[in-house]
Amino acid sequence: MLSSEKRDPAAGPRLLLSVLAIILLWPGIQLSELNVSVLVHPDSTQSMGSFLESFWPPARDKDFLTLLLAATLQTLAIATAGMSLALLLAMPASLLASRALSFSKVDQGRPGTLGECVRWLARIVLILLRSVPEIVWALLFVRAVGLGPTAGVMAIAITYAGMLGKVYAEIFESVDQRPRQALAQAGAGRLAAFCYGVLPGAIAELTSYTVYRWECAVRASVVMGFVGAGGLGQQLDLSMRMFAGAEVASMLLTFLLLVLLADQLSRLLRKRLA
Structure with a gap:
């Protein structure tokens, strides 16, 4: 029997x-x-079993591979363009939503009332953006701009802006603030204090999360293809409706290669920025 001292x-x-x-x-x-x-x-x-049996061997005829290449490039374009627009929205929103970047907190030891109101407003906007799934945005934009990749790009941009903005703000707040505070107290401007005091310590984590979200955007663009947003998803939907298992297998293998590409890209960037 264990003694009381040895018990967890x-x-x-x-x-x-x-x-x-x-x-x-x-x-x-x-x-x-x-x-x-x-x-x-x-x-x-x-x-x-009968459904999976139709997957082998994967389709590899020339006409289908040409169509698959075009759909893959369109999927990558949708994900990349959507992420680029999301970054343009997320970066300023994350700066507004982050309490750690407030100069009033450094100077006075507490955030100012106006800054706190702006931060809450930015956080509410980010919540609204990411609370609606991207496929719902895609359905709305398909109604607005018609079928095609434009709806997918806009849906990814809006949803991922909310996700990136939230996480970026948390990363900025988790970084050691002493370099930024020292620069601010030495007379550096707001932008200079951020670029030289916060960004160097956060860049690796920001890059890793951004590449991960780009990988998620690739998957999301495939899903949104089922509602007419173009890319691999739309072609996958057509092949599944025609019970063309060989074509579905080729597209799934292509999607696997895209995910492996994103994983290797993330590792490479983290090594370069470490």
Whole structure:
């Protein structure tokens, strides 16, 4: 029997939290109507097996590969253009939403009333932008500008501006503020204090998160293709409706390569900026 000195003092609270988590999780499972047993039902396994069997071998005829290349390039263009517009919106919004970048906090030890109001307004705008899923924005823009990649670009720009702005603001606040405070107290301007006191310490994390979000934007552009926003998603929707499993397999492999590309790009940039 273990002595009281050898017992983990946190074992009781951990066990209590685990039990509470299970109690709270169970109603969620019931509401989601989760039923894993349906996956092993003979009818389900036979249906999935026949569907997956049609994936091999992947389509590789010249005409389809030409169409696949054009759709892939369009998907990359949608994601990149949408992220570029999102960055243009997110960077100034993150500066407004970040309390750590307020000079009044450095000079007076507390944020000013006007600055606090501006920060809350910026945060509310960012919440509104990211609270609506990008596919809903895509549906709205498809109605406004018609079918095509423009709707996808605008949907990604709006949704990801809210996501990037929130995380950028948190990254700026988490960086060591002493270099910026020293520059501010030495007479440096607001922009100079930010560029030389905050940005160097945050650039690696900002780059990593931005590349990750670009990868998410690629996936989102594929999903939005199902509502007519162009790219791989639209072609994937057509192939699935025609039960062309070989074409679907080729597009899924292409999508896998895109994700691997984004992962390698993120690693390369982090090494360069470390």
